[in-house]
Amino acid sequence: MSKATDVLTPDTAHHDDDHHDHIPKGITRWLFTTNHKDIGTLYLWFAFIMFLVGGAMAMVIRAELFQPGLQIVEPNFFNQMTTVHGLIMVFGAVMPAFTGLANWLIPMMIGAPDMALPRMNNWSFWILPGAFLILLGSLFMEGGGPAFGWTFYAPLSTTYSNDSTALFVFSVHIMGISSIMGAINVIVTIFNMRAPGMTWMKMPLFVWTWLITAFLLIAVMPVLAGAVTMVLTDKFFGTSFFDAAGGGDPVMFQHIFWFFGHPEVYIMILPAFGIISQIVPTFSRKKLFGYASMVYATASIALLSFVVWAHHMFTTGMPVYMEMFFMFATMLISVPTGVKVFNWVATMWRGSLTFEMPMMFAIAFIVLFTIGGLSGLMLAITPVDFQYHDTYFVVAHFHYVLVTGAVFSIMAAVYYWLPKWTGKMYDTALAKWHFWCSLISVNVLFFPMHFVGLAGMPRRIPDYALQFADFNKWISIGGFAFGLSQLIFLALLIKACRKEGEAVSNQVWEGAEGLEWEIPSPAPYHTFETPPEVK
Amino acid sequence: MQQEYERYYVPAQSPWPIVGAVALFLIAVGAGTVVLETTKGESGYGTHTLTAGILVLLVMLFGWFKNQIDESMSGLYSDQLGRSYRQGMSWFIFSEVMFFAAFFGALFYARFISVPWLGGASNNEMTNAVLWPTFEAMWPLINTPDGTTTQVMSAAGLPTINTIILLVSSVTLHFAHTGLEQQKRKQLTWMLGVTILLGLIFLTLQVQEYIHAYRDLGLTLQSGVYGNTFFMLTGFHGMHVTLGTIILIVLFFRVLKGHFTPENHFAFQAGSWYWHFVDVVWVMLYIFVYVL
Numbered sequence: 001m002s003k004a005t006d007v008l009t010p011d012t013a014h015h016d017d018d019h020h021d022h023i024p025k026g027i028t029r030w031l032f033t034t035n036h037k038d039i040g041t042l043y044l045w046f047a048f049i050m051f052l053v054g055g056a057m058a059m060v061i062r063a064e065l066f067q068p069g070l071q072i073v074e075p076n077f078f079n080q081m082t083t084v085h086g087l088i089m090v091f092g093a094v095m096p097a098f099t100g101l102a103n104w105l106i107p108m109m110i111g112a113p114d115m116a117l118p119r120m121n122n123w124s125f126w127i128l129p130g131a132f133l134i135l136l137g138s139l140f141m142e143g144g145g146p147a148f149g150w151t152f153y154a155p156l157s158t159t160y161s162n163d164s165t166a167l168f169v170f171s172v173h174i175m176g177i178s179s180i181m182g183a184i185n186v187i188v189t190i191f192n193m194r195a196p197g198m199t200w201m202k203m204p205l206f207v208w209t210w211l212i213t214a215f216l217l218i219a220v221m222p223v224l225a226g227a228v229t230m231v232l233t234d235k236f237f238g239t240s241f242f243d244a245a246g247g248g249d250p251v252m253f254q255h256i257f258w259f260f261g262h263p264e265v266y267i268m269i270l271p272a273f274g275i276i277s278q279i280v281p282t283f284s285r286k287k288l289f290g291y292a293s294m295v296y297a298t299a300s301i302a303l304l305s306f307v308v309w310a311h312h313m314f315t316t317g318m319p320v321y322m323e324m325f326f327m328f329a330t331m332l333i334s335v336p337t338g339v340k341v342f343n344w345v346a347t348m349w350r351g352s353l354t355f356e357m358p359m360m361f362a363i364a365f366i367v368l369f370t371i372g373g374l375s376g377l378m379l380a381i382t383p384v385d386f387q388y389h390d391t392y393f394v395v396a397h398f399h400y401v402l403v404t405g406a407v408f409s410i411m412a413a414v415y416y417w418l419p420k421w422t423g424k425m426y427d428t429a430l431a432k433w434h435f436w437c438s439l440i441s442v443n444v445l446f447f448p449m450h451f452v453g454l455a456g457m458p459r460r461i462p463d464y465a466l467q468f469a470d471f472n473k474w475i476s477i478g479g480f481a482f483g484l485s486q487l488i489f490l491a492l493l494i495k496a497c498r499k500e501g502e503a504v505s506n507q508v509w510e511g512a513e514g515l516e517w518e519i520p521s522p523a524p525y526h527t528f529e530t531p532p533e534v535k
Numbered sequence: 536m537q538q539e540y541e542r543y544y545v546p547a548q549s550p551w552p553i554v555g556a557v558a559l560f561l562i563a564v565g566a567g568t569v570v571l572e573t574t575k576g577e578s579g580y581g582t583h584t585l586t587a588g589i590l591v592l593l594v595m596l597f598g599w600f601k602n603q604i605d606e607s608m609s610g611l612y613s614d615q616l617g618r619s620y621r622q623g624m625s626w627f628i629f630s631e632v633m634f635f636a637a638f639f640g641a642l643f644y645a646r647f648i649s650v651p652w653l654g655g656a657s658n659n660e661m662t663n664a665v666l667w668p669t670f671e672a673m674w675p676l677i678n679t680p681d682g683t684t685t686q687v688m689s690a691a692g693l694p695t696i697n698t699i700i701l702l703v704s705s706v707t708l709h710f711a712h713t714g715l716e717q718q719k720r721k722q723l724t725w726m727l728g729v730t731i732l733l734g735l736i737f738l739t740l741q742v743q744e745y746i747h748a749y750r751d752l753g754l755t756l757q758s759g760v761y762g763n764t765f766f767m768l769t770g771f772h773g774m775h776v777t778l779g780t781i782i783l784i785v786l787f788f789r790v791l792k793g794h795f796t797p798e799n800h801f802a803f804q805a806g807s808w809y810w811h812f813v814d815v816v817w818v819m820l821y822i823f824v825y826v827l
Contacts, residue, residue: 130559166571183626218630
């Protein structure tokens, strides 16, 4: 038996020279790589490691909140945990995971030999570990790491922050550079590298949603860079952008931050929409219902995301006409989002459904993301937002859309495409354990947060009033269970990478359609060196 | 219908990106440490780390660009790759536009919202009465609420001269470009040289203006939100002009070596787009920071 040393099936459909399955060996393969599949793998493993690191911080948070009173950590350290947990999950886990999927899938889906700018692709990945090393390292500085919340509102991040702010700023700069380069690569690949016949309206929806996501990234990551730069000069060089004494305004920070932050929210969910739109048709054995409307809905969500930012700031004392504008603009977003949910359900309607792992996660996504969407609609209503603002209701809302939304979609994607990447079916028994444990625990974890939030429990506080004790105990138990469930996923992934399991066919799933299912499994190191013809 | 497709050039493994990653890591750690050390008046390893990072970055830029130029000169590149580069450059410039947009946003917010509100506009009469009752809203903000005073940088004089210089430099660079496209190498060399010279003059005058602001007007980075936006906007613009000038100087030496053909001159085009972009930013600056 040839051991798992990268014996790959020759790409018989497209071979025109012999050296194209030569795979470099050793550590330099990963350090110097220009291969979109290698870089995709690097991104995905990095994201998963960060997911576990950020998750460990959430465990600290939940351990402290297991019962009222201060017992395990200092309040200042608690704040560092909430801050770095948020930063890591947003910039270190969800975004790199989506970029990893984009790297693996977009060239294979559009029939391109690689990403358009392969060396820059390597660079955009390898600067990320450095950025997070700096961020995590700053936790060990004198005075501790960043403790102002992942939104780093002024004056918490200026007047009242510690020394680590300087390192935080530069680490965010690097994360931004990485995202911008990654996004440029995605856009240029999609614009310029599509195989002949792959017209715009034939592109798989994952490609469409990533194209629009990449546009959002290029538009808003530089604004984040501007915001952290102003924080740096305000804190260290005596400017007063966010200080009323010099003519500035702390609320201006929130405007600039959320001009970045709201499109950022869609950066973390649009690729998820793309993934679900790939998976649901496969396991319904039907074409996606309303393909064109999906594309237009995605574009509408992206455009609207630029005019809703102040719904994060209803309680800052804006003039009433602005509150009204942002309330209605925000509610408008539920129209294209509703189109999407409707289309997914309509795709399943009268399909011959089967419930393999990717489909289970996709269905869980549709139900649970919709719950997150509905609580978002509640938060959009200005007068009642005054009650919900900065409570656990908000925490419940964005964890439903980010964990059972974005993270579940990433897991669905891994379960869907992993056999194509390794050529072997993963351990489906473990996958089922992972799914059911995650599904139950995640709801025990986040659903009661709605209730304590409505009852007035504030977020980011290490202690709470006694009447919230029972709910918080359950939330913490759900949290630990959800954290442990991810170790099942880790075991499954390690087994899959060791290429255990049964070999799969090229198509892998009975109903799967698209270029990536026409190439051999596992996908050869180089695919589509000459473009395929798309009919 | 049979059609011939060009092969897309997918480069083999390259050591330069990882070198660049190390460089950015050192620069970030170094810059952060330098900021802490300078504001506390301590000395430490910050400057060394930063310098090391910049040196590694220079090595990376040199190696990567040499690699790139060698590949281009040996004809490995296809038209399709050229399109990728051009599209990539345009999106990079778009990201730069959004970076400046953040600071212009701060300028407009300060001017039309925060300063008037501190003066009691809209529904903020009590803000004014309670916080700084003597404060009067004005723009440019020469008396801040906490009593810092400064003077206005007038648009006449250096800023206007600088505007003319940059506008002319855009024209000369355009002529250099047409010289390249029409195979008039002499026009190309001369016009590119003049553009670089104009860039350098601009930078020198900008330094003069900063000295004038600090020494004569008392306008500093610390003089309230007017000084903040003034120096951050013109400062970042100046950094971009510096980078643009360096790019043009590199292009100049490549022109002297006989690089670039009318069909194949992405590097020149990218440098020229960058320069025109920097000019447009200046025009916006001139209008919104100096004149209005």
